[in-house]
Amino acid sequence: MNPADVAQSVLPLTSSDLSLLTLFLHAHWIVKLVMIGLMVCSVWVWAIAIDKTVLYTRSRKAMDRFETAFWSGQSLEELYRSLSSKPNHSMAALFVAAMREWKRSFEGSPQKSFAGLQMRIEKVMQVTIAREVERLERRLLVLATVGSAGPFVGLFGTVWGIMTSFQSIAASKNTSLAVVAPGIAEALFATAIGLVAAIPATIFYNKFAGEVNKQAQRLEGFADEFAAILSRQIDERG
Amino acid sequence: MQIKTASAISTGLHVLVLAWATLSFNSKPFETTPAESLPVDIVSEKEFSQLTKGIKDAPKPIEKPKPVVEKKAEEPPKPVEEIKPKIDEKREVAPNKEMKAETPPPDPIADKIKPQDKPPEPAKPLAQAQPQPLPPKRPPMPKPPQKQPEFSPDKIAALLDKRDPTRKSVTGAELNSAPSLGTASGAAAQLSQSEIDALKARLYALWSPPAGAQDASNVQIMIRIRFKRDGTLATGPQVITSGSGPVFNAMRDSAVRAVLVGQPYTMLRPEHYDTWQEIDFVFDSSKMYSDIPVRRQ
Incomplete structure (x- = not known):
């Protein structure tokens, strides 16, 4: 069999050829739509997964570094000066926000207002934590949605494909397996893509939700400790 | 890391996976090994009706050779050979x-x-x-x-060997009395179809209803016949169907005569005596001229 013959036999896609491309091309346009949508979902899910994995890894490492620096006895003023220009992770942002509020209360106004300082600092830190957690959680809902709805969308494509294939079976008045099989295969392809998109989405969502939870806890803990330190400072100065 | 970079990476991965899937997912047709041709035995209706019921744990016929006498059922009857008792080889000196x-x-x-x-x-x-x-x-x-x-x-x-030296070996009809690997649905303890047909043929052949009654197509007369083991009647035929009228009486009498004349009914094998000890036979005038089995006897 020379290459020319192979090309000759491959080029016209007969109905007995059941490669994935043929399955896609022969499908009904609604099934095609479902397949394309699920493919896009899968691409997006994996993009989010890659993005979040990198983000969380970096964030965790930065937090480790910051905590070592924070508890090393280094002056908080120096730490603030080195970080205030661009706080590049959640804990730094938290620290910078609290320090900024502290400095503003001490340096900005001539008369020192200690009365509500403790409360203000806690407020600022809570807001910052909420913002940072929101940043960490961004796009995770996409994963949850794809994970839960993907199989249904795929199933819809399958049902539609089987419906149309049964209609064509009825039209051709032939029930041999060779007639039935391609339609069923292309219909099931939709469910396959739905599962391909949904399974990683669900797994990644669970993993990332746990990760976000852990980091939020860590931020809360740091905020409480830092608030305690600042509170002691306030009491000493006041 | 920007989400765009991640999207690009993800798209690249998907393209790779899809390309691999497209190349490798080509469906191969199932390899079907052509079925070998099987020898088929044609079993005649008579043979089929004489199938005996088997049990699962019966010894294989090879392990336990059959008794001396070959089955003679298919051959034309040789009364002398079948009746004559044979001496068991083992006992022979x-x-x-x-x-x-x-x-x-x-x-x-x-x-x-x-x-x-x-x-x-x-x-x-x-x-x-x-x-x-x-x-x-x-x-x-x-x-x-x-x-x-x-x-x-x-x-x-x-x-x-303390057994009777002149004991008879089993002869033709009892040949397969030992359980063998028969069919699951065989019914040995019933009258085989051939016996029923033979009995029916004999009785119908002897039955001569009055000529005028042939038109009475719906007359059915059930007669209970009790046999002795040798095929003769144990009691007189007992008419079960009740009816009246000269036509019925004439047909009933002719049927009773046919039963009386026909004995002994040698077509009923004594091994199955339990099953044909008492038979309710139906003389059906509508089947008289259409259903007589002529093929046997």
């Missing part, structure tokens, strides 16, 4: 066997002479314990050689 085998035609003279040649060996129990050379031949004894087998050390096993 050498002289008889050889004599039988070597005398081709029944020669009356030779038959008379040969038993005289055979020394009637007294089968003493002691003889088995101390085998001794054969004693000199004695004057002829009037006993038949079957009763007085000659002692020979090679035949001790046969001599030890």
Whole structure:
């Protein structure tokens, strides 16, 4: 069999050829739509997964570094000066926000207002934590949605494909397996893509939700400790 | 890391996976090994109706060879051969066997002479314990050689067989009385179709209803027939169907006559006597001229 013959036999896609491309091309346009949508979902899910994995890894490492620096006895003023220009992770942002509020209360106004300082600092830190957690959680809902709805969308494509294939079976008045099989295969392809998109989405969502939870806890803990330190400072100065 | 970079990476991965899937997911047709042709035995209707029911743990026919008599069911009936009892080979002692085998035609003279040649060996129990050379031949004894087998050390096993030396081997019809690997749905304890047909054919052949009653197509007369084991009637035929009128009476009487005339019913095999001990036979005038099985007998 020379290459020319192979090309000759491959080029016209007969109905007995059941490669994935043929399955896609022969499908009904609604099934095609479902397949394309699920493919896009899968691409997006994996993009989010890659993005979040990198983000969380970096964030965790930065937090480790910051905590070592924070508890090393280094002056908080120096730490603030080195970080205030661009706080590049959640804990730094938290620290910078609290320090900024502290400095503003001490340096900005001539008369020192200690009365509500403790409360203000806690407020600022809570807001910052909420913002940072929101940043960490961004796009995770996409994963949850794809994970839960993907199989249904795929199933819809399958049902539609089987419906149309049964209609064509009825039209051709032939029930041999060779007639039935391609339609069923292309219909099931939709469910396959739905599962391909949904399974990683669900797994990644669970993993990332746990990760976000852990980091939020860590931020809360740091905020409480830092608030305690600042509170002691306030009491000493006041 | 920007989400755009991640999207690009993800898209690249998907393209790679799809390309691989497209290339490798080509469906290969199932390899179907062509089925080998099987020899098929055509079983006739008669053979099928005589299938006996089997049990699962029956010994294989090879392991347990069948009794001496071959099944003769398919051949044209040879009454002499089938009726004649056969002597079991095991019990036969050498002289008889050889004599039988070597005398081709029944020669009356030779038959008379040969038993005289055979020394009637007294089968003493002691003889088995101390085998001794054969004693000199004695004057002829009037006993038949079957009763007085000659002692020979090679035949001790046969001599030890305490069963009746003239017992009959099973003959044709009882050949498969031992459980064998039969069919799951065979029903041995029932009248086979051929027996029923034979009985029906015989009774219908003997039944001559009055000529005018042939038009009465719906008359059915059920007669209870009780048989004895030899196929004759145990009691008189008992008419079960009740009816009245001259036509019915005439047909009933003719049916009773047919039952009486037809005995003995030799087509009913005595092994199944339980099943045909009592038969309710229906004479149906509508089937009289259409359904008579002519093929058998």
